[in-house]
């Protein structure tokens with residue numbers, strides 16, 4: 485019985501029958517911010533089985549857990565957002581070769597980071613373990629992470645689907661194909677701009693001497709589901725996974741709480757997930773949290789917990805989000 489008009493946390497509701505089109509129509513405007521020089525992060529949070537993967541990727545194939553690309557109307561935010569980014573880039577920069585897009589796919593499983601695009605000597609992808617570090621500039625970074633350049637949406641879908649087949653899943657009583665890891669798909673857009681004076685045509689732009697690269701990042705996150713062990717009935721290895729999932733999600737909530745309360749210390753390093761997402765949560769990104777809530781009354785406690793997380797996210801005030809100077813893009817608009 486939540487009254488939206490009285491509850492500041494609730495941005496917008498979608499019921500289960502609402503189409504992926506409707507949801508994406510509200511997300512899409514945020515993506516133009518990327519081309520204005522902002523970093524953007526979109527993450528789905530909610531209890532296990534509540535629809536995070538469906539919202540972020542779309543329906544999954546039974547045989548290999550990749551997501552189905554056959555029915556475009558079912559595609560979720562990750563493929564749609566990427567398509568939109570390509571469309572925006574092509575429409576704005578079609579005649580110049582002044583940008584490129586790279587993709588990385590990472591899962592955080594049992595508090596370890598795995599690079600899902602790393603290849604073995606035969607070119608097969610396998611999930612190699614990586615670390616997350618803080619750079620001298622105070623940013624989080626994953627050394628040796630694989631970045632693949634993609635030129636269009638089909639290359640992107642192919643790549644992400646390959647990585648997804650490595651993602652860890654485990655059946656539970658609540659969800660037969662429960663994701664046991666957090667998935668972070670990152671698109672890095674590198675744009676070449678001139679240092680002092682922007683040259684107004686692409687030709688001039690390419691010949692100018694003071695060129696510099698500006699990178700903006702779109703991070704798309706499908707979090708593993710928060711889970712009540714009594715309900716999901718997990719034991720053994722799955723129970724250990726659940727404990728890591730729940731701990732990392734509380735670490736995420738703690739970080740949001742610390743930022744919201746403007747504490748001097750923000751505990752990013754309490755989990756690999758928060759360390760990895762440090763720049764998106766507390767840095768200069770525009771952050772959108774999609775809360776997935778089960779309509780079933782028996783999950784009321786989990787739903788209230790998810791709404792609590794949303795409340796914290798909503799309370800985060802980070803002041804003016806920093807913008808990178810991308811004159812080429814603002815002029816072209």
Ligand SMILES: Nc1ncnc2c1ncn2[C@@H]1O[C@H](COP(=O)(O)OP(=O)(O)OP(=O)(O)O)[C@@H](O)[C@H]1O
Nearest residue numbers: 500532533534535536537538543659662663708709
């Ligand atoms: N709005 C929706 N319309 C149709 N099917 C949906 C919708 N939301 C979820 N589903 C279906 O419900 C099931 C569970 O959804 P999903 O896999 O997205 O849950 P999840 O929150 O990612 O779970 P977990 O955290 O355990 O991985 C899937 O079969 C999915 O296709």
